[in-house]
Amino acid sequence: TIIMTDRVSSYTLPTKSHVVAYRDCASGNDQLYFPSSCVPTLSVEQGSTIASGNLDASASTGTFKTRFGAITAGGNVTISGSRAFTRDTGAVLLNGDVTVASGKNLHMTNAGSGTFQLGVGTVALNGYTTVATGKNLHTTSSGSGTFPTGTWGVTLNGNAAIAGTTSFISGTDVISLNGYVAVATDKTPLMTVPGIGSLQMGTGTVTLNGHTTVAARKNLHMTDYGFGTFKTGTGAITLNGDTTITGRKTFTNSFGNVQLNGDVAIAANKNFVMASGSGAFTSGAGAVTLKGYTTVANGKNPRVNSLGVRTFTRGTGAITLNGDKWHRHRLPQWN
Numbered sequence: 001t002i003i004m005t006d007r008v009s010s011y012t013l014p015t016k017s018h019v020v021a022y023r024d025c026a027s028g029n030d031q032l033y034f035p036s037s038c039v040p041t042l043s044v045e046q047g048s049t050i051a052s053g054n055l056d057a058s059a060s061t062g063t064f065k066t067r068f069g070a071i072t073a074g075g076n077v078t079i080s081g082s083r084a085f086t087r088d089t090g091a092v093l094l095n096g097d098v099t100v101a102s103g104k105n106l107h108m109t110n111a112g113s114g115t116f117q118l119g120v121g122t123v124a125l126n127g128y129t130t131v132a133t134g135k136n137l138h139t140t141s142s143g144s145g146t147f148p149t150g151t152w153g154v155t156l157n158g159n160a161a162i163a164g165t166t167s168f169i170s171g172t173d174v175i176s177l178n179g180y181v182a183v184a185t186d187k188t189p190l191m192t193v194p195g196i197g198s199l200q201m202g203t204g205t206v207t208l209n210g211h212t213t214v215a216a217r218k219n220l221h222m223t224d225y226g227f228g229t230f231k232t233g234t235g236a237i238t239l240n241g242d243t244t245i246t247g248r249k250t251f252t253n254s255f256g257n258v259q260l261n262g263d264v265a266i267a268a269n270k271n272f273v274m275a276s277g278s279g280a281f282t283s284g285a286g287a288v289t290l291k292g293y294t295t296v297a298n299g300k301n302p303r304v305n306s307l308g309v310r311t312f313t314r315g316t317g318a319i320t321l322n323g324d325k326w327h328r329h330r331l332p333q334w335n
Contacts, residue, residue, distance in 0.1 A: 002013040045112070079085055093132055096134050098188055100106050108114060139145055141163075162168055183189055212218050222228055266272055274281060296302055304312060 004011050004013065108116065140145060191199065222230065
């Protein structure tokens with residue numbers, strides 16, 4: 001070991017090593033500086049190890065360049081000032097968490113065709129997310145991931161298409177469809193069969209272009225206090241069950257015939273009244289039984305068909321004829 005000194009300091013030269021010292025001529029001091037920082041280009045063939053201290057090139061405008069070997073920084077790496085970290089065309093591998101400082105952005109070149117790909121972990125976007133014009137926000141079509149939103153409204157400014165055989169399922173709140181609703185050809189709007197939900201329309205016209213079937217044990221009701229009418233087309237109407245007209249409502253037909261294929265019963269204390277017009281009352285060939293008093297209006301006559309051979313049979317009570325008695329061919333037979 002060699003110890004070199006001047007009038008100010010000393011320097012120890014270890015075994016199998018060398019050092020370059022220089023004298024500071026500008027200050028006029030008779031002093032050597034060890035080790036020297038004013039050396040020509042240094043070429044190291046086998047490697048260099050710094051036991052302690054710093055490697056400071058802050059005063060230099062030169063570059064720090066390696067070849068193919070890996071570079072390992074055991075401490076934090078800081079890029080000072082407004083300097084940038086620029087890579088060549090190779091991949092950049094960040095094995096730890098990456099934090100962008102507050103107020104700073106993570107930008108990709110606008111004109112580039114590169115993609116931004118994440119892992120399988122959760123992605124949290126804490127701010128507004130804007131998709132550029134002409135670009136799409138896609139999820140993998142073969143994936144099973146969902147697209148949940150927050151509790152605020154979601155605005156879709158374009159058409160929303162549900163592909164394939166997938167369905168649109170809402171929550172339990174009200175769904176407002178502010179525009180026309182068109183159901184595609186051969187498709188049907190369905191409500192869950194075991195459900196208790198109802199289908200309620202507005203005040204506009206409802207047009208049913210196809211057959212309408214009401215399920216077993218279900219009813220087709222109109223509001224009791226409404227003034228709406230029930231009108232059919234010119235086809236036949238079949239009522240398979242009993243038909244009841246409530247309250248003081250009436251059954252009125254137009255000018256067509258009314259055909260009653262079964263027995264007709266009039267409730268007790270109710271009347272069978274014909275209007276005062278010229279209509280006739282014709283019975284069949286069966287017996288007609290009048291259980292109450294029979295009154296013929298003033299100016300009208302009870303008649304037996306003049307061509308008939310029918311008889312007029314009375315009971316055991318008296319018959320009073322208050323007017324003239326006449327006959328055209330023969331008198332009726334009185335028993």
